[in-house]
Amino acid sequence: MSWLTIIILIILIVFIIGTIIHMYNNLIELRNRVKNSYSQIDVQLKRRNDLIPNLVETVKGYAAHEKGVLEEVTKARTGVMNASGVEEVSAADNQLTGALKTLFAVAENYPELKANSNFQELQGELSETEDKIAYARQFYNDVVLKYNNACQKFPSSLLAKMFGFKEEIFFEAPAEEKAVPKVEF
Template identity: 80%
Template sequence: MSIILWVIIIILVIIAIVTIVHMYNNLVGLRNRVKNSYAQIDVQLKRRNDLIPNLVETVKGYAGHEKGVLEEVTKARTGVMNATTVEEASAADNQLTGALKTLFAVAENYPDLKANSNFQQLQTELSDTEDKISYARQFYNDVVLKYNNACQMFPTSIIAKIFGFKEETFFQTPESERAVPEVKF
């Protein structure tokens, strides 16, 4: 074989190696972004979990006989703290969100509680944290979409299978919360 043919073969091998390395590194980067974005959700969930005991104690002072609601919030908070997978965290988070909605509905029955500055501050902080959790979930799902696309699209899917890259799970809303609320005047 001529030297030109060997040069062409070497150049093609180098291009193939560089392409494979680039696809692998892209998959690693996307997988790490998924992990980072999930960690950001976890940070916001921790912040919310830290606010909840203060909120529960404030409500206890005004509405101590609403024991069932307070227990449900505490139980749901424990579920979020003990979740180890995206699916568990999503389910526990949805349960906690529902329990908090019930807690705030109960608070509506206590004008003194609603007027309490500590309660108002906690409610505002919790509302801000809920917004941050919502944004973090959206960002996580966007990153998971990019990562899953890379794992499924040719030719990166070949590299993903060879090196064991697995698709990630989206943070999802349960069916019960997807229904359009009925508004009546």
């Protein structure tokens, strides 16, 4: 074997090893981004969960006979706090969102509550937090898409299988939120 052949083989081996290392590191980086983006959703859900008791107490003072609605919000909040994993958190979060919609619908019946500055401030903060949750979900799904693509595309799919990288689950809206609303005049 000539020196030129040996040098070419060494360069080829170094290139292959470098490519494998790069693909592996890319999979690690993407997996960590998925975890980080999920944590961002978690942070916003916690912020919303921290606002809810204040909101419930404010409404309680005005709408004492709406006890069932307030209990449903509290129960749904507890469900979010105790949930783990994307699917469980997503389901609990959807339940809480529905309970909050009901709470705000009830608040419409109490003009003095709607005029209360504390209620308005809490409602504004909650609305802002909902926007942040929506953005965090979108970001999470974007990162999951990149990660899942890396796990499925050749040749990184070979490394993904070899090292146990598993596809992640997307955050999805429940079926009732995907339905086209019926508008009547």
